Amino acid sequence: MSGLGGASSVVTPFLVLTFALAASVCVVVLVALALALSRTATIDLASDRGLRLVLVVGGAVPAAIVALYLVASLLAASALAAPAAASVSVDVIGHQWWWEFRYGDVATANELHIPVGERIELRLISADVIHSFWVPDLQGKTDALPSQTNRMWLLTERAGRYDGVCAEFCGVQHAWMRLVVVAEPRSDFDRWLARQGEPRRSGSGVAAEGERIFDTHVCASCHTIRGSAANGKVGPDLTHLASRSLLGAGVLPNNTGTLRAWLADPAHFKPGVLMPNVSLSDTELDALVAYLGSLD
Numbered sequence: 001m002s003g004l005g006g007a008s009s010v011v012t013p014f015l016v017l018t019f020a021l022a023a024s025v026c027v028v029v030l031v032a033l034a035l036a037l038s039r040t041a042t043i044d045l046a047s048d049r050g051l052r053l054v055l056v057v058g059g060a061v062p063a064a065i066v067a068l069y070l071v072a073s074l075l076a077a078s079a080l081a082a083p084a085a086a087s088v089s090v091d092v093i094g095h096q097w098w099w100e101f102r103y104g105d106v107a108t109a110n111e112l113h114i115p116v117g118e119r120i121e122l123r124l125i126s127a128d129v130i131h132s133f134w135v136p137d138l139q140g141k142t143d144a145l146p147s148q149t150n151r152m153w154l155l156t157e158r159a160g161r162y163d164g165v166c167a168e169f170c171g172v173q174h175a176w177m178r179l180v181v182v183a184e185p186r187s188d189f190d191r192w193l194a195r196q197g198e199p200r201r202s203g204s205g206v207a208a209e210g211e212r213i214f215d216t217h218v219c220a221s222c223h224t225i226r227g228s229a230a231n232g233k234v235g236p237d238l239t240h241l242a243s244r245s246l247l248g249a250g251v252l253p254n255n256t257g258t259l260r261a262w263l264a265d266p267a268h269f270k271p272g273v274l275m276p277n278v279s280l281s282d283t284e285l286d287a288l289v290a291y292l293g294s295l296d
């Protein structure tokens with residue numbers, strides 16, 4: 001963790017303390033061992049002086065170190081406990097192999113937006129196998145399980161983009177189950193969330209033809225685009241696909257060229273992906289790209 005706020009500001013000092021204590025104890029033991037090996041005279045441990053030495057070095061000092069570490073552990077655990085109230089709550093659903101983020105009725109995928117300086121509650125669950133949500137710069141990992149909801153929280157003191165991954169092996173494309181956390185000022189977050197809550201804008205020309213292709217092929221059976229006939233629940237909600245920076249949970253950046261390549265053959269970039277290869281002509285593919293590229 002890089003100490004950017006939230007859990008990292010608690011865990012990083014605790015890890016430093018852990019290694020400092022371990023290193024100090026190691027040095028003291030090695031020095032004592034070296035002195036003992038180099039001494040020619042013996043120490044009478046049966047004497048009062050020897051007994052005091054044993055009690056201090058073998059009892060009091062280790063007890064003080066353990067007590068210090070226990071207090072530090074309790075303070076860290078208390079600071080890491082879930083906040084009593086969060087300003088934003090997000091449902092996080094792990095799928096093979098992508099992340100779904102739900103802000104109430106608003107759904108997006110693989111890109112989690114949060115306001116800077118506020119505690120965010122994440123409620124994690126899995127739609128299939130065990131996953132683990134991990135954003136190393138912000139928080140430790142928490143499992144997403146099929147049978148129960150786990151809770152964790154995020155907080156960052158600095159705007160920016162923070163990469164995250166699935167930290168529990170979940171199948172052939174586990175390595176490409178990535179995400180990005182976008183931390184932004186509250187005003188920018190509110191505008192983003194309001195825009196995400198809007199239905200898709202009707203296209204015209206080539207984009208309108210692309211919408212017809214989307215609705216009449218298997219695409220609409222798997223994906224939702226709010227405000228259209230597409231209401232599938234298998235894959236990510238695509239209502240505002242063009243506003244996202246990633247495709248395929250991080251396997252490609254999101255632009256016109258990569259979107260066309262992904263639609264033409266998703267298994268080429270992500271073998272084992274559940275998205276089928278839909279046979280489309282070049283004209284149909286261009287129209288579909290124009291439609292999806294208009295969903296900002």
